[in-house]
Amino acid sequence: MLTKKLKLNSSKSKFFFVIIKDSKFLVLDIPSYKKMYISISPFVSISKKKEYLILKLKKKNKIEDFEKYVDFFSRWLKNVEKPFKKQLVLKGLGFKADMSEDKKKLELKLGFSSVISVPIPTHEVKVNVNKNTLSLEGFDPVAVGNFATKIKSLKFPDTYKGKGFWYKNEVKVLKEIKKT
Numbered sequence: 001m002l003t004k005k006l007k008l009n010s011s012k013s014k015f016f017f018v019i020i021k022d023s024k025f026l027v028l029d030i031p032s033y034k035k036m037y038i039s040i041s042p043f044v045s046i047s048k049k050k051e052y053l054i055l056k057l058k059k060k061n062k063i064e065d066f067e068k069y070v071d072f073f074s075r076w077l078k079n080v081e082k083p084f085k086k087q088l089v090l091k092g093l094g095f096k097a098d099m100s101e102d103k104k105k106l107e108l109k110l111g112f113s114s115v116i117s118v119p120i121p122t123h124e125v126k127v128n129v130n131k132n133t134l135s136l137e138g139f140d141p142v143a144v145g146n147f148a149t150k151i152k153s154l155k156f157p158d159t160y161k162g163k164g165f166w167y168k169n170e171v172k173v174l175k176e177i178k179k180t
Contacts, residue, residue, distance in 0.1 A: 002057040084141040090132040092163030
């Protein structure tokens with residue numbers, strides 16, 4: 001029987017696995033985030049011993065599929081252990097970003113007549129505001145990317161002066177200001 005051991009970095013991450021016998025799903029419970037489920041192939045059995053996850057092959061004729069599954073599973077584990085991050089920079093005189101008192105809304109002053117208040121999906125994305133830099137972080141890259149796009153769509157960078165939201169290290173060529 002073919003067996004592979006995958007080491008869990010329990011010192012860095014604070015999550016645990018729930019393994020139910022004869023189950024088709026592995027439950028990953030991460031504090032400050034929703035539960036994640038990963039499907040277990042019918043030809044693989046999973047057990048946990050101390051800081052290792054042990055994957056065993058049930059059927060001998062599925063060796064190639066087992067190798068692919070172990071490769072996929074190890075890559076998935078590495079991605080789950082560290083959160084996905086995006087940073088937005090707000091450029092422009094008088095533009096400000098702040099958190100509300102209850103830290104459930106992002107308050108943005110973008111040169112409009114009123115303050116724009118954007119609700120933060122607290123189960124999926126953590127937001128930190130440092131001066132005019134927004135750090136978005138979460139374990140679901142789709143949720144982080146969607147929230148970053150939603151914020152950026154409120155004030156796209158101006159083509160002449162560059163005022164608005166920029167991704168950190170984003171490069172755009174600005175148009176030359178017309179001279180009369």
